[in-house]
Amino acid sequence: MPLRQTAPKLSPEQYEANFADIAPPLTRQQAAVEAARCLYCFDAPCTQACPTHIDVPTFIKKIWTGNLRGSARVILEANILGHSCGRVCPTEVLCEGACVMHEKGEQAIAIGRLQRYAVDDVLDKDIRMFHAGAPNGKRVACIGSGPASLACAAEVAKWGYAVTIFDRHDLAGGLNTYGIAAYKTRAPDSLREVELVRQLGVEIRQKTEIGRDISFAELEKQFDAVFIGVGLGETWGLEIPGDNLHGVYGAMEFIEQTKVKPFHHLEVGQRVACIGAGNTAIDVVTAARRLGAETVYLIYRRSEREMPAFKYEYDLAKKDGVIFLWQTQPIRVLARDGAVTGLECLRTRLGEPDARGRRSPVPIAGTEFTVEADMVVRAVGQRPVTEFLRPVPGIELRKDGTVVIHERQQTGNPKYFAGGDCVNGGKEVVDAVAEGMAAARGLDAWLGSPRAKG
Amino acid sequence: MADLSVNFAGLKSPNPFWLASGPPANTGGQVMRAFDAGWGGAVWKTIGEPIVNTTSRYGAIDYNGVKVMGFNNIELISDRPIEDNLREISEVKKRYPKHLVIASLMVESKRESWHEMVRRTEDAGSDALELNFGCPHGMSERGMGAAVGQVPEYTEMITSWVKEAARTPVIVKLTPNVSDIARIAAAAEKGGADAVSLINTINSLMGVDLDTFAPRPVVAGKSSHGGYCGPAVKPIALHLVASVAKKVRIPISGIGGIGYWNDAAEHIALGATTVQVCTAVMHYGFRIVEDMIDGLSQYMDDHGFRSIEDFRGRAVPNVVDWGDLDLNYKIIAEIHPELCIGCQLCYVACEDGAHQCISPYTAAGNGKKNVNGMGVHVPRIIEEECVGCNLCALVCPVENCITMKEVKTGLPAMSWNDRTRQRAADPGCALPPTPGAD
Numbered sequence: 001m002p003l004r005q006t007a008p009k010l011s012p013e014q015y016e017a018n019f020a021d022i023a024p025p026l027t028r029q030q031a032a033v034e035a036a037r038c039l040y041c042f043d044a045p046c047t048q049a050c051p052t053h054i055d056v057p058t059f060i061k062k063i064w065t066g067n068l069r070g071s072a073r074v075i076l077e078a079n080i081l082g083h084s085c086g087r088v089c090p091t092e093v094l095c096e097g098a099c100v101m102h103e104k105g106e107q108a109i110a111i112g113r114l115q116r117y118a119v120d121d122v123l124d125k126d127i128r129m130f131h132a133g134a135p136n137g138k139r140v141a142c143i144g145s146g147p148a149s150l151a152c153a154a155e156v157a158k159w160g161y162a163v164t165i166f167d168r169h170d171l172a173g174g175l176n177t178y179g180i181a182a183y184k185t186r187a188p189d190s191l192r193e194v195e196l197v198r199q200l201g202v203e204i205r206q207k208t209e210i211g212r213d214i215s216f217a218e219l220e221k222q223f224d225a226v227f228i229g230v231g232l233g234e235t236w237g238l239e240i241p242g243d244n245l246h247g248v249y250g251a252m253e254f255i256e257q258t259k260v261k262p263f264h265h266l267e268v269g270q271r272v273a274c275i276g277a278g279n280t281a282i283d284v285v286t287a288a289r290r291l292g293a294e295t296v297y298l299i300y301r302r303s304e305r306e307m308p309a310f311k312y313e314y315d316l317a318k319k320d321g322v323i324f325l326w327q328t329q330p331i332r333v334l335a336r337d338g339a340v341t342g343l344e345c346l347r348t349r350l351g352e353p354d355a356r357g358r359r360s361p362v363p364i365a366g367t368e369f370t371v372e373a374d375m376v377v378r379a380v381g382q383r384p385v386t387e388f389l390r391p392v393p394g395i396e397l398r399k400d401g402t403v404v405i406h407e408r409q410q411t412g413n414p415k416y417f418a419g420g421d422c423v424n425g426g427k428e429v430v431d432a433v434a435e436g437m438a439a440a441r442g443l444d445a446w447l448g449s450p451r452a453k454g
Numbered sequence: 455m456a457d458l459s460v461n462f463a464g465l466k467s468p469n470p471f472w473l474a475s476g477p478p479a480n481t482g483g484q485v486m487r488a489f490d491a492g493w494g495g496a497v498w499k500t501i502g503e504p505i506v507n508t509t510s511r512y513g514a515i516d517y518n519g520v521k522v523m524g525f526n527n528i529e530l531i532s533d534r535p536i537e538d539n540l541r542e543i544s545e546v547k548k549r550y551p552k553h554l555v556i557a558s559l560m561v562e563s564k565r566e567s568w569h570e571m572v573r574r575t576e577d578a579g580s581d582a583l584e585l586n587f588g589c590p591h592g593m594s595e596r597g598m599g600a601a602v603g604q605v606p607e608y609t610e611m612i613t614s615w616v617k618e619a620a621r622t623p624v625i626v627k628l629t630p631n632v633s634d635i636a637r638i639a640a641a642a643e644k645g646g647a648d649a650v651s652l653i654n655t656i657n658s659l660m661g662v663d664l665d666t667f668a669p670r671p672v673v674a675g676k677s678s679h680g681g682y683c684g685p686a687v688k689p690i691a692l693h694l695v696a697s698v699a700k701k702v703r704i705p706i707s708g709i710g711g712i713g714y715w716n717d718a719a720e721h722i723a724l725g726a727t728t729v730q731v732c733t734a735v736m737h738y739g740f741r742i743v744e745d746m747i748d749g750l751s752q753y754m755d756d757h758g759f760r761s762i763e764d765f766r767g768r769a770v771p772n773v774v775d776w777g778d779l780d781l782n783y784k785i786i787a788e789i790h791p792e793l794c795i796g797c798q799l800c801y802v803a804c805e806d807g808a809h810q811c812i813s814p815y816t817a818a819g820n821g822k823k824n825v826n827g828m829g830v831h832v833p834r835i836i837e838e839e840c841v842g843c844n845l846c847a848l849v850c851p852v853e854n855c856i857t858m859k860e861v862k863t864g865l866p867a868m869s870w871n872d873r874t875r876q877r878a879a880d881p882g883c884a885l886p887p888t889p890g891a892d
Binding site: 032033039040041042043044045048049092093097098100101102104 | 518519794795796797798799801802814822824825826828830831851852
């Protein structure tokens with residue numbers, strides 16, 4: 001069933017302009033000038049702030065000296081997804097946020113863009129950076145092919161483990177391929193990074209679901225250790241009447257469409273209401289505007305102050321002309337003839353702070369009003385896809401579906417390690433990489449670091 | 455308003471700023487435009503028997519995104535006929551009688567040839583002569599330029615030949631490519647020179663293309679040593695100007711790394727009466743003289759100097775032998791934590807590169823935190839260890855964050871030479887105390 005009113009299609013050029021790289025690659029000269037600004041701090045705060053502790057001053061110095069391959073090596077040894085992290089990391093609250101230039105009253109060094117510049121060089125020239133270690137006879141399985149699994153797989157492959165990644169999707173890369181705003185990175189960029197991991201001899205089996213296509217018994221027989229990096233799945237429901245109507249989408253499903261289909265094949269409502277105010281909600285509202293939607297609302301129960309999205313992301317949505325409805329709680333999805341026509345909402349007031357210190361919204365009776373929309377998108381967080389782990393003895397899941405881990409990313413079942421969004425509930429790509437690498441060290445230690453003998 | 459006019463070996467110049475002999479002073483058209491822009495004088499690009507130049511001719515060193523920190527050239531003297539140069543000198547002098555036109559000359563080392571050239575140039579109306587005894591490339595291999603200026607006897611002899619014929623002041627331009635430039639300056643003075651100018655360019659190779667292995671500047675895959683100049687050479691020029699100022703009594707025209715009024719003021723403070731500029735004009739054009747005049751006037755007004763003579767050479771007595779420096783003067787570094795940005799460059803510089811007198815963290819920090827909630831790591835000077843070398847203050851990227859403060863030792867001034875004199879007079883005497891000697 002079609003949407004009640006769809007946004008008119010744009011020209012192919014307009015779509016490309018709307019989704020053009022938000023931080024285009026630096027030119028050689030721009031990179032040289034920016035690299036020269038770096039003070040080359042000792043014991044640098046940027047490196048400390050990075051979850052993967054990339055040696056930022058060293059890689060920037062190498063850009064300055066013209067040693068791009070060496071620069072890329074410094075980055076990729078610390079973080080095999082250095083390219084995508086350079087593009088999608090919220091650098092303003094990580095490395096660039098820690099840059100001493102702030103204290104100096106100057107613009108922080110553009111660390112993310114320099115990082116991309118260095119890694120692009122080896123990716124563009126298809127320079128092989130890493131080789132698999134001498135086989136140590138041990139085998140590791142990774143479930144999921146997102147950032148956490150790729151990081152874990154690359155790390156242990158360098159130590160001589162035979163690694164197989166199992167993934168249920170058509171394409172590898174997980175969130176990086178399917179779930180990041182198209183103006184930040186496109187699916188082919190993510191697949192280039194997957195190739196870096198494949199070059200280490202890692203086998204990737206797509207469209208394969210553990211527990212369905214391959215039993216856990218089989219998996220445990222074939223592999224000495226298993227890493228779980230399945231990330232998050234479906235968006236949580238709104239739990240209000242009309243939630244299941246045609247025209248109500250989950251945020252990730254909506255964004256995935258922008259990553260795997262040509263823009264002109266996508267249907268977007270003329271008026272779009274997105275519920276939620278996290279970074280994913282920003283991806284939704286900016287994508288909707290860039291696809292041509294005339295009016296896009298971001299609806300949030302709390303106020304601007306409690307908004308979880310980063311300032312940088314919020315600014316993007318503001319620039320895109322998104323309308324923010326603060327302290328607004330949807331109570332019903334409205335429809336006519338089966339097609340969404342809008343949302344019935346209540347105003348809220350802010351009550352006492354909750355456990356996380358955010359003030360809880362309290363709906364105010366009698367303040368009902370209608371937000372007209374042809375399309376509603378839920379961006380209220382995602383549920384981990386961990387139910388399939390239930391049969392595995394020892395693995396403990398929390399109420400929200402996240403996997404419980406102990407030291408060194410090990411689960412309650414010693415053979416299983418876990419990391420990334422399915423453990424932390426949804427953080428940054430760089431956190432997933434850091435946890436995947438921590439799990440690599442953990443399972444290696446558990447297996448007795450066999451590379452030392454080989 | 456300060457009076458910038460100077461009297462240089464009897465020549466009245468409206469200000470101390472002259473174009474140095476080089477590409478900017480190659481033609482009458484350029485020199486007239488330079489005078490319109492405010493230059494007080496111009497030393498014409500060296501006149502001699504016409505030569506043939508190469509392409510390319512210039513090389514440069516950039517640093518941290520700053521273009522042309524250092525510059526070099528393998529260009530020779532004027533490639534235009536002597537008559538053309540002399541005719542244009544006449545024209546310029548007719549139109550700009552109050553500005554100075556100084557002819558730079560390079561002639562084969564024969565007495566009659568020099569006499570002839572001096573006569574022709576002075577007949578054309580030049581105000582003075584500058585003898586190019588310094589050009590390090592191309593001409594020196596033909597027995598001219600630096601081949602003369604590197605040997606005191608030749609310098610004295612040829613200067614005396616020129617003086618036999620000259621009716622206008624004779625300036626000898628000195629090459630820095632010698633072990634003791636003051637000796638050459640003294641030889642020129644002995645030969646009768648009315649003034650010296652320095653420095654000419656420094657022998658150099660600008661670099662090597664690491665793909666083709668061609669040195670720069672490249673001429674069909676090869677290169678040759680050339681003359682180095684530009685901002686990078688100023689410290690060398692200042693040292694040589696000062697050492698010549700201590701040696702000779704004739705006036706000095708300072709050259710080397712002058713791009714701004716303060717560079718010029720430093721040359722003057724070390725004894726120069728006029729200054730000459732080439733590279734900065736090649737980079738930015740004649741217009742830079744406007745701020746040179748403006749800035750120098752402001753500086754002089756601020757300091758109550760009414761004329762150049764009021765501060766010329768003032769720094770010369772402060773340039774002394776190391777043995778005369780006061781060993782009882784003591785400074786140590788001081789970090790101002792509120793300005794510290796936590797880069798730790800002072801720490802690593804002192805720890806690895808100097809005297810291990812800085813601790814990386816101060817327990818208290820400076821109270822500042824970055825967006826990630828991390829405090830700024832403020833290093834701490836270990837005062838009892840600090841040798842007062844300046845390194846931390848030099849590498850600190852924040853102005854005034856690290857300063858050097860004087861520590862009163864309570865000891866009288868005493869130099870190394872004082873100590874050795876005391877010991878010589880009384881070998882049994884105890885050495886007087888010095889800071890840090892306990």
